[in-house]
Amino acid sequence: MKTKLPNVGTTIFTTMSQLAQQYGALNLSQGFPSFDAAPELINLVDVYLRRGFNQYAPMTGVSPLREILAEKTEQISGLSYHPEREITITSGATEALFAAISAVVRAGDEVIVFEPAYDSYVPAIELNGGIPVFVSLQAPDFEVNWSEVSEKITDRTRLMIINTPHNPTGQVWTRQDLDQLATLVKDREIYLIADEVYEHITFDGIAHVSVARHPDLFDRTFVCSSFGKTFHVTGWKVGYCLAPAALSAEFRKIHQYLTFSTVTPIQYALAEYLKQPDHYLSVTRFYEEKRDFFLNNLEGSAFRWKPSQGTFFQSLSYQGLSEEGDAELAIRLTRDYGIASIPTSVFYQNRNDQKLLRFCFAKDRDILEQAAERLLKIQW
Ligand SMILES: Cc1ncc(COP(=O)(O)O)c(C=O)c1O
Missing domain, CATH: 3.90.1150.10 (Aspartate Aminotransferase, domain 1)
Incomplete structure (x- = not known):
């Protein structure tokens, strides 16, 4: 074949x-922990398994999880996502990334990928007929050369994929980076995927700034994240996508036929566990x-x-x-x-x-x- x-x-x-x-x-x-998740979280999964929460979850994810995510996102970054229309639970961030890329990319579209890059982006772009265009970041600082990005933007550029905090380098994008990005994409039909699976893991007082927090970027951004890294449960593969209603509607058309829905008892357990901010902070x-x-x-x-x-x-x-x-x-x-x-x-x-x-x-x-x-x- x-x-x-x-x-x-x-x-x-x-x-x-x-x-x-x-x-x-x-x-x-x-990248996976050698230690286990908190016993309290494991117990919660056990509770929901035994209570019979074992059938298909709604396509978009269970309501309590979408609602607590909306609350958490509002508290942490001041961003308001409607739990019914703008938050979708996925089978890991990997699925969210694939669905978001598929929602945007058509044959011949160019996608700007900053490298070093997580390995799932390029195959997803190529399967959709897209063309990855690489912007190479260099050691030791891995700072973005914005004039290089500007040179690589063409009329066919439809998407950029950003990963902050960044695997493998650990770099965290600053507000200045987002300003630069906003200037470059202004007046162009360029969407953004923000892979923010390490959103809660930043050091030395450096704050993670979600790409969607930039007021000029919110409307064009799919934020893809995961509970795997935050709660030491990489094997559960439960993630989510936050995106404005118009983008979420297209995202869900793909998610619906990629996996339809995500493991039910774990979603309920996570919803309850997330009620305590200290668990993720x-x-x-x-x-x-x-x-x-x-x-x-x-x-x-x-x-x-x-x-x-x-x-x-x-x-x-x-x-x-x-x-x-x-x-x-x-x-x-x-x-x-x-x-x-x-x-x-x-x-x-x-x-x-x-x-x-x-x-x-x-x-x-x-x-x-x-x-x-x-x-x-x-x-x-
Ligand atoms: C940058 C990045 N994005 C996405 C993922 C995948 O997340 P998930 O396991 O939730 O699919 C990982 C996992 O290693 C990652 O490092």
Whole structure:
């Protein structure tokens, strides 16, 4: 059969996790926590399972979850989304991203993708006949070069995908970034997808600013997010999309036939759990402590770093220390030092190698301690 996605094969995440298993290495490659969700949240799922909430949820998601999300979003970012018309619960952010891309992109449309980029964007664009146009961000700051973005906008540009806080670099977009973006898209029919799955994980007092908070961007933005990262439940795959009614209506046409609806008892459990803001607000401090613990333990290492501003990833650089490719080094570290990471080059279309490795610090302290010990042994 002729493939529709010739560039898609086994992902590096699968490869590195397999290698980690093969060599019994500490796995700091794939982005999932080594610890469990709060017992209270697990209990709530149990309660709803036993109460018989086991049939299809409404296509848009259960009302209590949409309502509490509307309340939470209003409180945190002052944005008002109507729970009936503007909030849709999805099977993970991945589904929300796919549905939003499919709602917008037609054959021949250009989509601006900032790279390094999360791996699900490009296949979704291509399956819809779109053309990804890459704006490449460079270490160590990964700041957006707005004149480059401006040059890449054409009459065929229909969508831009923004991810803040950013996987893999941990960068967080500022209000100035949003101002620049607003200036560029003004008077053009360009939609925005804001992948904000790490919305609650930012550090050092840096606030996450939703793309939709910019008054000139709200009307054109699909905010896609997830409960997986916030509540340590990546395996539940429950996410959501916030978008103005006109955009949500188109989004729902796709969601309706992609999955129709999302797992029922978990939606009710999340709705109840979200009533306590501390459950999602405390995650900031929780991960900041982990980042600091990991970096403090790395003191004296040959690697260099800029502390991550958000997400649960930390990049370590060996730029100027060795010419070894980042993919080769990641494999060598797994095999010889027992620690698995992700080479940042895989997040670039052209495999731009900036001598950077991404480590996930959503791990228990003993794992982070051992990981740092192993990384300290690496010298060039
Ligand atoms: C940037 C980014 N977007 C989307 C996702 C997918 O989220 P979900 O697991 O809810 O589908 C991830 C998960 O790693 C991610 O890092």
